[in-house]
Amino acid sequence: MEAKKKILIVEDEALHALHLKKILKNKGFEISGVVSIGDEVFKSVEKDCPDIALMDITLRNSIDGIEVTNILRKRYNFPVIFISGYNDEATLKKTSLITNTWKLTKPISETVLLKLIASVLKDV
Amino acid sequence: MNTSTYRILIDSSADSFVITRNGLIESVNPAALELFGTLEEADCIGKRLSDWIDTSMGKELTNKEEQSIYKAPTSLGRREFSVSRKDRASRIVDVQISVIQDKEDEVSLYVMREISNQDLFRKELDLQNKKLHELNATLNQAQKLSHVGSWKWNMATDEAEWSDEMYRIYGVTKENFYPSNKNVTKTVIPEDLPKLEKGVESLFKNQIFEPFEFRIKRPSGEIRNVYIIALELGEIGSENENIIFGVTQDITKQKQIEEDTLKAKISLGNIEKALNNAQKLAQIGSWLYNIESQKIEWSEETFHIWGFDPKHGAPDFKSMVERIHTDDRDLFLTYVNKAIHQGTPYEIEHRICLPNLDQKIVIAICQPVLDIQGEVVSLAGTSQDITELKKTEEKIRKSLKEKEILLRELYHRTKNNMQVISSMLSMRSLYSQNEEIKNLLDETKNKILGMALVHEKLYQSNDLSRINLKIYLIELVELLKNNLLIESANIVIVTAMEEVNANIDTAIPCGLIVNELFTNAVKHAFPDGRKGTIKIQMKKTERDEILISVTDDGIGFPDSIDLKNTESYGLEAIVMLSELQLGGSLELEKKEGTRFTLAFKETLNADRI
Numbered sequence: 001m002e003a004k005k006k007i008l009i010v011e012d013e014a015l016h017a018l019h020l021k022k023i024l025k026n027k028g029f030e031i032s033g034v035v036s037i038g039d040e041v042f043k044s045v046e047k048d049c050p051d052i053a054l055m056d057i058t059l060r061n062s063i064d065g066i067e068v069t070n071i072l073r074k075r076y077n078f079p080v081i082f083i084s085g086y087n088d089e090a091t092l093k094k095t096s097l098i099t100n101t102w103k104l105t106k107p108i109s110e111t112v113l114l115k116l117i118a119s120v121l122k123d124v
Numbered sequence: 125m126n127t128s129t130y131r132i133l134i135d136s137s138a139d140s141f142v143i144t145r146n147g148l149i150e151s152v153n154p155a156a157l158e159l160f161g162t163l164e165e166a167d168c169i170g171k172r173l174s175d176w177i178d179t180s181m182g183k184e185l186t187n188k189e190e191q192s193i194y195k196a197p198t199s200l201g202r203r204e205f206s207v208s209r210k211d212r213a214s215r216i217v218d219v220q221i222s223v224i225q226d227k228e229d230e231v232s233l234y235v236m237r238e239i240s241n242q243d244l245f246r247k248e249l250d251l252q253n254k255k256l257h258e259l260n261a262t263l264n265q266a267q268k269l270s271h272v273g274s275w276k277w278n279m280a281t282d283e284a285e286w287s288d289e290m291y292r293i294y295g296v297t298k299e300n301f302y303p304s305n306k307n308v309t310k311t312v313i314p315e316d317l318p319k320l321e322k323g324v325e326s327l328f329k330n331q332i333f334e335p336f337e338f339r340i341k342r343p344s345g346e347i348r349n350v351y352i353i354a355l356e357l358g359e360i361g362s363e364n365e366n367i368i369f370g371v372t373q374d375i376t377k378q379k380q381i382e383e384d385t386l387k388a389k390i391s392l393g394n395i396e397k398a399l400n401n402a403q404k405l406a407q408i409g410s411w412l413y414n415i416e417s418q419k420i421e422w423s424e425e426t427f428h429i430w431g432f433d434p435k436h437g438a439p440d441f442k443s444m445v446e447r448i449h450t451d452d453r454d455l456f457l458t459y460v461n462k463a464i465h466q467g468t469p470y471e472i473e474h475r476i477c478l479p480n481l482d483q484k485i486v487i488a489i490c491q492p493v494l495d496i497q498g499e500v501v502s503l504a505g506t507s508q509d510i511t512e513l514k515k516t517e518e519k520i521r522k523s524l525k526e527k528e529i530l531l532r533e534l535y536h537r538t539k540n541n542m543q544v545i546s547s548m549l550s551m552r553s554l555y556s557q558n559e560e561i562k563n564l565l566d567e568t569k570n571k572i573l574g575m576a577l578v579h580e581k582l583y584q585s586n587d588l589s590r591i592n593l594k595i596y597l598i599e600l601v602e603l604l605k606n607n608l609l610i611e612s613a614n615i616v617i618v619t620a621m622e623e624v625n626a627n628i629d630t631a632i633p634c635g636l637i638v639n640e641l642f643t644n645a646v647k648h649a650f651p652d653g654r655k656g657t658i659k660i661q662m663k664k665t666e667r668d669e670i671l672i673s674v675t676d677d678g679i680g681f682p683d684s685i686d687l688k689n690t691e692s693y694g695l696e697a698i699v700m701l702s703e704l705q706l707g708g709s710l711e712l713e714k715k716e717g718t719r720f721t722l723a724f725k726e727t728l729n730a731d732r733i
Binding site for chain 1: 320
């Protein structure tokens with residue numbers, strides 16, 4: 001049997017995080033961690049490297065998700081799906097500069113999210 | 125030699141001999157008679173020598189001196205006296221006085237030799253020379269002090285004569301510099317030569333002399349500024365015909381002072397200019413009012429602010445006051461009077477009405493200046509034009525007010541929308557026959573109402589960002605109590621809370637957590653009509669940690685449920701809210717009932733609106 005794919009959730013809204021966790025667990029993914037601050041992302045990745053990460057862009061009291069991903073890219077190349085409430089051009093441009101990333105805008109459709117994850121993981 | 129031989133010798137001597145005994149003349153020789161202008165010995169014998177001494181030259185033989193002569197035992201040396209002759213003419217004599225003791229008497233011998241005409245001339249010449257020397261020294265000193273030298277130059281022979289100061293000015297010595305035309309011309313800075321030539325030329329052509337200056341270079345290389353104060357030609361036909369007389373002054377020091385003063389003036393001018401520019405940019409004018417002289421000094425910007433023309437000088441106090449808005453005048457005058465009479469500084473805002481009907485708003489600041497006695501001698505102050513600033517401030521205030529209204533409206537609408545959603549859920553619940561669905565709908569409705577309550581509190585708050593967490597939680601519990609139909613007889617609800625303020629990002633998770641815990645306690649802790657108490661407490665620790673606990677004395681939390689690893693949506697949600705969103709912790713105590721304690725610091729969300 002194929003090993004479960006591991007997903008890291010980076011989200012500072014607890015109920016959104018919980019929602020994502022429930023959906024993904026139901027679909028047979030393993031959740032490597034649920035964190036809300038940049039520092040915790042690095043700790044979690046160090047401890048248990050995921051196959052893919054869902055990354056909220058705005059993070060309270062922390063460097064934002066784009067910056068976190070930029071730092072991650074120095075050592076890791078797992079795919080990152082940005083999840084953002086904003087859809088402005090500056091943000092889009094910033095995310096497009098980072099390799100192996102995708103972007104979804106809130107509110108997220110469960111179906112779209114699962115399809116995207118499946119397609120990203122297939123390419124890996 | 126015998127006495128007669130001495131007598132012959134004395135009588136034939138060209139020097140005058142006078143012998144006195146006890147002050148009276150006893151014997152004279154023919155030369156003495158000749159000196160006194162008489163042929164008769166009788167004219168002299170028995171008289172005092174002082175009778176013949178002329179007192180008009182101020183060198184008289186005073187009584188005191190006469191006495192001292194008598195008392196002195198030996199030669200008193202040479203003295204010079206004027207002798208009054210019988211024919212009223214006077215002769216100048218050298219007198220050698222010797223005193224001889226003769227038993228009780230005192231005998232004095234005076235040997236007098238007339239000073240010749242030649243000697244007189246020599247003496248006079250010496251005197252004149254001495255005077256001349258003194259005069260020269262004085263002149264030299266005067267020239268040295270004033271750095272003025274005098275000179276003459278013979279055009280025909282190129283002979284020249286310089287005063288000492290001239291040598292000093294040119295930095296040369298008499299020994300190594302001869303002031304011939306060629307030598308002097310060499311010292312002049314080449315580009316200044318035309319000035320010198322022009323000055324001399326004008327003297328010859330027009331017989332008019334205009335003082336002029338030029339520069340010279342000393343042998344040391346030092347450049348000096350010299351100034352020809354006077355030039356004069358010797359009189360034609362006289363022996364001075366070819367001579368030019370001149371007076372030269374070293375004005376290097378004055379020049380330096382002039383230059384320094386000019387530099388200081390320019391620098392001061394620049395500072396003033398910079399200050400004026402700065403004042404113009406900052407729209408701050410400064411002024412100084414001298415109380416005693418009633419003189420007012422205004423900076424350029426002060427003129428500009430008050431709309432007066434700087435060309436006419438600062439206006440008098442009355443004209444200035446007339447520019448102040450009539451409604452502000454009394455206030456202004458009250459403060460000015462206080463400043464003058466009590467030395468009280470002030471900072472007031474007033475309006476200025478300009479002749480073109482423009483109105484300005486000005487901040488006037490004044491600081492009285494006191495003397496040592498503490499008396500106010502002057503007032504110093506500034507006027508700042510804040511008209512534009514006021515306009516901008518008003519605009520911002522207006523814009524902020526609009527945003528505030530909008531935000532308040534937004535909270536209000538959000539609350540209303542949430543209440544509509546809650547009503548819809550409530551209606552669905554009424555129509556449902558399934559208890560589980562009814563429960564789910566009611567719980568969700570209560571959560572939405574709890575969140576709506578935060579928005580209600582926010583739009584009622586003063587700053588639109590923080591609410592009173594204590595009041596919010598009390599009202600939330602009251603709302604839940606009503607909606608969960610708790611019979612007050614069975615379950616007693618106790619709240620003990622300290623005043624805590626929180627922003628929306630803290631209040632909503634807190635509300636959701638308390639909602640879940642309180643609902644759980646009501647639903648599960650007191651089955652079968654069991655009586656009990658639910659206690660909700662909140663306090664802030666010294667370390668600014670907020671502790672919120674929900675305690676019940678019911679049947680106790682099931683041991684089978686692990687808070688950290690639960691599949692229950694409600695419990696997992698509140699654990700995540702505590703840890704992920706509030707950055708805190710949720711602890712469970714199972715001792716004589718159940719106690720959940722939420723602990724967190726608000727720092728995580730403090731900056732958020």
